[in-house]
Amino acid sequence: MIVGQEVTTAMKLQDLYYGNVIPCQHDVRKDSDYAKRSIELLELYDALEKRLSADDKKLLNNITDMQGMLSETMAAESYIQGFRDCAELIIDVMFGRSENLK
Incomplete structure (x- = not known):
């Protein structure tokens, strides 16, 4: 392993230890499908909200x-399950046995 990779891995493990890893926190590109759909959703929500009574707005918010x-x-x-699947794969790679090979 290259020294730079060791430092990066150690930093990631340290971040994990101190609770600084937030798996679902990512920046979204402004030109992505996700960003475009988010804007469309907000526009639809705003259009619907304008048509509703106060009680209906409260229900929509709920x-x-x-x-x-x-x-x-x-x-x-899904994140937890993915982590488990990855760990299972690593264990199989490291300790798995083949029926045909020694």
Whole structure:
């Protein structure tokens, strides 16, 4: 391993240890599909919100808050499962056995 890679790996492990790793925090490119769809969603939300009564706006906000919480939960669960799948793959690579080879 190259010395620069060792330093980077040590820094990442240190960040992980101190809780400085936030897996879902990424910058989004302004020209990406995600950014474009986010803008479209906000425009649709604003258009709908203008048509609603105060009680309906509150209901819409509750629905979008719950959808956000569900999305966060699913992202966390997917991250955890991906981490487990990767660990399982590494263990298999390191300690797995072949039926045909020694």
